[in-house]
Amino acid sequence: MDPQSAxxxxxxxxxxxxxxxxxxxxxxxxxxxxxxxxxIPVRLGVEGIDPTxxxxxxxxxxxxxxxxxxxxxxxxxxVGHARAFMVLSALIALSNTAIGAGAYPLVWLAARALYxxxxxxLFVVAQSWLNDAVENTIRGRVLAAFYIAYIAGLGIGYMLxxxxxxxxxxxxxIGVAFTALSILPVGLTRLAQPPAPxxxxxxxxxxxxxxxxxLAGMLAVGGLSMSLAGFAPIHATxxxxxxxxxxxxxxxxxxxxxxxxxxxxxxxxxxDRRKVLIGATLLAAAAGLFALGFDGGALGAxxxxxxxxxxxxxxxxxxxxxxxxxxxxKSEMVALxxxxxxxxxxxxxxxxxxxxVLSAFYGTQTFIYVSVVLALxxxxxxxxxxxxxxxxxxxxxxxxxxxxxQAPLPVELAFAGEDEQRQP
Numbered sequence: 001m002d003p004q005s006a007x008x009x010x011x012x013x014x015x016x017x018x019x020x021x022x023x024x025x026x027x028x029x030x031x032x033x034x035x036x037x038x039x040i041p042v043r044l045g046v047e048g049i050d051p052t053x054x055x056x057x058x059x060x061x062x063x064x065x066x067x068x069x070x071x072x073x074x075x076x077x078x079v080g081h082a083r084a085f086m087v088l089s090a091l092i093a094l095s096n097t098a099i100g101a102g103a104y105p106l107v108w109l110a111a112r113a114l115y116x117x118x119x120x121x122l123f124v125v126a127q128s129w130l131n132d133a134v135e136n137t138i139r140g141r142v143l144a145a146f147y148i149a150y151i152a153g154l155g156i157g158y159m160l161x162x163x164x165x166x167x168x169x170x171x172x173x174i175g176v177a178f179t180a181l182s183i184l185p186v187g188l189t190r191l192a193q194p195p196a197p198x199x200x201x202x203x204x205x206x207x208x209x210x211x212x213x214x215l216a217g218m219l220a221v222g223g224l225s226m227s228l229a230g231f232a233p234i235h236a237t238x239x240x241x242x243x244x245x246x247x248x249x250x251x252x253x254x255x256x257x258x259x260x261x262x263x264x265x266x267x268x269x270x271x272d273r274r275k276v277l278i279g280a281t282l283l284a285a286a287a288g289l290f291a292l293g294f295d296g297g298a299l300g301a302x303x304x305x306x307x308x309x310x311x312x313x314x315x316x317x318x319x320x321x322x323x324x325x326x327x328x329x330k331s332e333m334v335a336l337x338x339x340x341x342x343x344x345x346x347x348x349x350x351x352x353x354x355x356x357v358l359s360a361f362y363g364t365q366t367f368i369y370v371s372v373v374l375a376l377x378x379x380x381x382x383x384x385x386x387x388x389x390x391x392x393x394x395x396x397x398x399x400x401x402x403x404x405x406q407a408p409l410p411v412e413l414a415f416a417g418e419d420e421q422r423q424p
Contacts, residue, residue, distance in 0.1 A: 019130065019142060021185035025085070026126050027149040028185075029092070032178030033119065034157020035164075036096060038233050038250045039171040040112070043103060045237035046166060051364050053105040054237075055356030058230030060109045062349040064116025069345045072121035081129050085186050088125065091118035093179045100172030120345070151254045158250035166243060207324075207339035213274060213385050214324025214336075218343040220378035221317045223351025224284065224371055228313055229253075230352055231359075231367035232306060238364040239296045252303045256311025264315050265322075273326065274386045277319040278379050284312035285375035288368050295365060316378075 041054045076084045091114055098111040130142055157178075164170050207215045232253070236246045260280070268276040287309030294301045324340060351370065359366040 021189040022126050022129055023142075023146050023149050025182040025185045026122070026146065027153040028178050028182035029089070029119070029122060030150045030153025031157040031160070032092070032096070032175035032182075034154035034250070035160045035171055035178075036099070036115075036157075036175045037154075037229065038158045038161040038247055039164075039166060040099070040108065041234040041237045042161065042243050042246055043166050043171075044105070047103045049103065049105060051234050051238050052356065052360050053109075054234040055231065055352065055359050055364075057105070057109050057112045058226065058234075059349065059353045059356050060113040061116035061230070062226050062345075062352050064113035064118075065120040066116075066345040066349045068117040068120030069124070069341050071117070072124040075121065076125060076128070081125050082186060082189075085122065085125050085129075086183055088118040088121045089179050089183050091115075092122075093176045096172045096175040096179065100169035100176075148258065151257050155251045155254040158253075159247055161247035161250070162244040204339050204343065207336050207343070210336055211324040211327040213277070213382055214320050214327065214340060215343055216378060216381055217277070217316065217320025217323070218340045219347045220281075220374055221313065221320060222344040222347030224313050224374055225317065226348040226352050227355055227367045227371050228306075228310060231355060231364065235364040235367065236302075241299065245299050249299065249303055249306060252307045253310035256307040256309070257314040258311075260308070260311035261315050261318055265318060268319055268322065272386065273319055273323045274382050277316065277323065278382050278386070280312050280315040280319060281375050281379040281382065284309060284316060285372050285379065287312060288372040288375065291368050292365070292372075295368075316375075 040057060041051075044051070044054050072084070072088075075087070079087070095111040095115040095118065098107055098114075101107065127143070127146070130146060160174065161171070164174065204215065233246050233250055236249055241249070264276055264280055287305050290305045291302070291309065294305060321340065324336060351374070355367045355370050358370070362369075
C-alpha cells in the first residue's frame with residue numbers, strides 16, 4: 001500500500017483529565033466572579049453611594065460583555081485559545097485590582113466593563129475548546145458538567161461574601177487570587193488547541209425566519225438574566241438587608257437552575273418545547289410578582305422566591321436556545337447562533353440601561369416590574385407562535401442541555417467546526 005494514500009489516523013480522544021482542566025479553570029473563575037457580583041452593591045451601600053451608580057456599573061458590565069462577544073473571535077484567531085484564556089483572565093484580575101483600590105464609582109464602572117468583556121470572552125474560549133475536544137457521544141455530558149461547575153462556583157462565591165470584611169480590600173484580593181488560580185489548570189493542560197474559529201456574520205432577519213421564538217427568547221432572557229443577577233443584590237442592599245443576608249440570597253439563586261432545568265428540560269424533549277417554554281416564562285413572571293408582594297419581608301420567603309425566579313429564567317434561556325437549534329439546518333447553525341448571541345448580548349446591555357434610568361425615578365424595585373412585563377410579553381408571544389406554527393416533530397429535535405444565562409451561547413455554534421469551515 002502506498003503510504004501517501006493511506007487514510008490519516010483518527011485523532012485520539014482527549015483525556016478526561018485535560019478536559020477537566022478547562023472545566024476546573026472556569027469553576028475557579030466563577031468563585032471570584034460570584035464574590036465580586038455580591039460585593040459591589042453591598043460595598044456601595046455601606047459607603048452611602050446612590051444605588052444608581054450600582055445600576056450604571058451593571059450596565060457597564062453588560063456593555064463590556066457585548067464587546068467581548070464581538071471581539072473574542074479575532075483575539076482567538078490571532079493568539080490561539082490558551083493564550084487568549086490567559087489574557088482574558090489577566091484582564092479580570094486587573095479589573096478586581098482596580099476595584100480594590102477604593103470605592104470610586106467611575107473607576108468601578110470602567111473596571112466592570114473590562115470584566116464584562118473578559119468574562120464573555122472566557123466563555124467563548126472555554127466552550128469552543130471543549131466542543132472541539134470531545135466526541136459527539138459525550139459532548140452533552142461534558143457541557144452539562146461545565147455549566148454545573150460554573151453555577152456551583154458562583155454559589156460558593158456568593159456565599160463567601162458573608163465571611164469577608166467588606167470594609168477592606170480583602171474581597172477584590174480574593175477575586176484576584178481565584179482568577180490567578182484559574183490560569184494554572186489551563187496553563188498546564190495537555191489539551192490540544194482547536195483550529196482558529198472562522199468569522200461568523202450576524203443575520204437577525206435570517207434568525208427570525210428560522211426561529212422567531214428563539215430570537216425573541218434571546219432578546220427577552222438577556223435582559224431578564226442581567227436584571228435579576230445585577231439588580232437583586234442592589235435592591236436587597238437598598239432595602240436594608242445585611243451583608244450576610246445578601247450573600248445567602250444570592251447563593252440560593254443558582255440552586256434554582258439545578259432544581260428546575262433538568263425536569264423541565266426532560267419534559268421539553270418529550271413534548272412541544274414551546275409549551276414548556278411558556279410554563280417556565282410564566283413561572284418567572286409569577287416569581288417576580290411574589291417578589292413584589294414579599295418585598296422587604298422575611299428572608300426565608302424571599303430566598304424561595306428568588307430561587308424559583310432565577311431557575312425559571314435560566315430554563316427559559318436553555319429552552320429558547322434548544323428550540324432555535326431544533327428549527328435550524330446544520331448549515332445554518334453558525335449564522336443562527338451568532339445572531340442569537342448578539343441578540344442576547346444586546347438585550348443584556350439595553351434592558352439594564354433602561355432599568356438604571358427608571359430606578360432613578362421609581363426606586364430600586366423597578367427591575368422587578370420590568371422583568372415581569374418582559375416575561376409576560378414573551379410568554380404571550382410564544383403562545384401566539386404555538387397557535388400559528390406547527391411544532392418540530394419529535395424525531396427531529398435535539399436533546400436538551402442545561403445552560404446558564406450568565407454565559408454566552410455554546411460556541412460550537414458561534415465558532416464553526418471543521419465541517420462548517422469546509423463549506424464554501
